[in-house]
Amino acid sequence: MNRVMVYTTEAAVFLALFALAGLLSAPFRRPLREEHSVTGVVPCLGILVGRVARPLMTLLLTWLFTKAVALCPICTRWVCTPAPHYLAWNLFWASALGLAVIEAIAVILFRLRAKPFPVPDLMRNIIRSVMLFVVFFAVLNGTLGVNVAPLLGASALLTAVIGFALQGVLGNLLAGMSLHVVRSVVPSDWVAIDGIEGEVVETNWRETRLRTVAGHVMIIPNSRVASAVIHNMTQPTPRRRHQIDLRAGYEHPPGVVTQELVEAARSVPGVLEEPPPSAFAVGFRDFGIEYRLRFWSDRYYDRTSLEGDVTGMIWYRFDRRGIQIPFPVSAELLGKTGVGALFHEKPADVSAIAQNLRRSELFSKLLTDEKGQPLLQEREIESVAQAVRKLLYTRGESIFRQGEEGESCYVVLRGRLKGRMEHSDTTHVTEFELGAGALFGEMSLMTGMPRTATISAIEEVEVLEISAEAFRRILSMKADIPEHLAGLVAERSKQNAAALQRLKEIAGANAGDALRRESILNRFLHLLGRR
Structure with missing residues (x-):
């Protein structure tokens, strides 16, 4: 060989x-x-x-x-x-x-x-x-x-x-070496390079690959990356500030508007508690006062979704507080609709609210006698309905939280709610679901005790808020209603030992006294101004 x-x-x-x-x-x-x-x-x-x-x-x-x-x-x-x-x-x-x-x-x-x-x-x-x-x-x-x-x-x-x-190839190689040495971009960073925004999924000797929000993979030569202005939204920290500008009518005090803006931001998952959200008036405009809301998150890459959630939450909170967002009005539109239709709330449909109250657990469980007959007549129910408000809550929003004071109860008109009760043993959590017609929050209204659960919306829900004024009207309709409700609530509390235990955990030893029939009746009489 x-x-x-x-x-x-x-x-x-x-x-x-x-x-x-x-x-x-x-x-x-x-x-x-x-x-x-x-x-x-x-x-x-x-x-x-x-x-x-x-x-x-x-x-x-x-x-x-x-x-x-x-x-x-x-x-x-x-x-x-x-x-x-x-x-x-x-x-x-x-x-x-x-x-x-x-x-x-x-x-x-x-x-x-x-x-x-x-x-x-x-x-x-x-x-x-x-x-x-x-x-x-x-x-x-x-x-x-x-x-x-x-x-x-x-x-x-x-x-x-x-x-x-191979000048171009070597240029990319040298640029890639430079980027790797100074670590301008590394995999998992969210960056914007020459108007292309996405997550860095790979960097090699020739190119940098980004995956955009839409899932597209963009391949950028390293020489272009090295010469571009890079907006790194991950380094040195992913915490970034968001800003939303909007207007509210002159008839609403700026303190009320800014407080609602801050609370709206705080109630959205993904908004950081530190630094806290802030809101302030920035100027007077033709159709209202302009406000600026600022809040922080570590999801700046998902800012469209997050800012959309905050904007939606602002609308729901403004709607419940009656805060109007002004808009330009043309003479043609004004002539067709009239001033009242544009700038005044529509009158509540008292008959529809009364019908919903009649079908709810408020009447089926509380305002019926031993024979199952309603304690209030149609005219009396409509009188109560005049003091009841329809409210909208969006998905994920809390109606109230465990431990808060409560001066109202609610009836579900549509949508689903989730209840969550936390016990002193933090590993033990009770959850339940409420649907249309359900009554919740009545124990706090009737006894004055704190809320025993956190109630939040699974989806968009519409509820009737029965305020202290509406409940006062119910108590004043007939002389025997306060005693009837006091006895009924006291009996339900005795039967529901778990609820009593939760109240003791939240309110202390006084919970037992507050749930006695005499204490509940005294509270009702106090609401009526008789004590």
């Missing part, structure tokens, strides 16, 4: 061993994709295995190959008297194994401390490649006796030619 054939065979064998080692080690190298997020000893061991898998597998397959070839008489001389190429091959991969172990240990030490590795991936790849080239030339010179000076000179000339031909 001539020398060319020998060299060709050796090269083919080495390439086959390298390819087979890559194929067999691929499953062990998969944990490297999650290297930046792993914590704990066992996952970190996966980093070590992944780093050493390819060189170790190459050495192992090379050893097995030599053992197999040793059984072949024709190849015995080559194996028993190791060829220089064989020794150089093993020395190169042994050096690569050592470098992989050192790199893996360095990464693991940082991951065990829950700290990011200070050298970016691209720089690590470049450093690893340079060191492997150094090992390669050292093996050529030391083991095979090859004079590497001409190779280095030729490689320098080749590098110059390639650099001239």
Whole structure:
């Protein structure tokens, strides 16, 4: 066998061993994709295995190959008297194994401390490649006796030619190195680059990839990233301020409007408590006072959705407080609709409210006698309905919270509500659901005790608010109603030991006295001005 054939065979064998080692080690190298997020000893061991898998597998397959070839008489001389190429091959991969172990240990030490590795991936790849080239030339010179000076000179000339031909590619490479060194953008950052906004999903030697809110992957060359103004919405902290401008009518005091704006922002999940939301009047305009609401979140990338939730919450709170948002009115529109239709609330449909009250648990459970007959007549119900308000609440909004004082109760007209009761044992939580016709909050109204649960809207809900004034009208309709309700509430409290226990947890030992029939009756008489 001539020398060319020998060299060709050796090269083919080495390439086959390298390819087979890559194929067999691929499953062990998969944990490297999650290297930046792993914590704990066992996952970190996966980093070590992944780093050493390819060189170790190459050495192992090379050893097995030599053992197999040793059984072949024709190849015995080559194996028993190791060829220089064989020794150089093993020395190169042994050096690569050592470098992989050192790199893996360095990464693991940082991951065990829950700290990011200070050298970016691209720089690590470049450093690893340079060191492997150094090992390669050292093996050529030391083991095979090859004079590497001409190779280095030729490689320098080749590098110059390639650099001239691939100026754009090298520009991206150098820009990528710069971005990785200064860490302007790293994976998981939310950034805006030249008007393209999205999450950084990958940075490599040539490009930076962003995933937009719409799910599109935008590929931006590193040279363009390096020359652009980068708006990083994640670093050094994801906390960002939002701003919403709106107007309210001159007839509403600015203190009331700003308070409603602040409470609307606070009640939206995703708005940070610190720094707290703030609102203030910024100027007088033609159709009202202009206000500015500011609040903070760590979801600036999702600002359209979050600001939409806050805007919706403002509308619901303004609607319940009767705060009007002014708008320009043309003469044509004014002539068609009239001033009253545009700027005055529509009169409440008392008959519809009375009908809803009659069908609710307020009457079916509280305002009926022992025979099931209603205690109030149609005319009396309509009188009560005049003091009842229809209110709208949006999804996720709380009607009231556990522990708050309560001077009203509610009837559900449409939609679903969720109740949540927390006990002194914080691990024990009771949840329930309310639907159309349900009555809730009546115990606080009748006894003066704090709310025993937090009630929030599962979806948009419409409720009737029975205020203290409406309840006072109910008590004054007939002389026996206060005693009837006092006895009924006291009896229900005795039967519901769990509710009594919750009240004691919230209000203390006085809860038992407050739920006695005499105490409830005294409260009713006080509401009527008789005590």
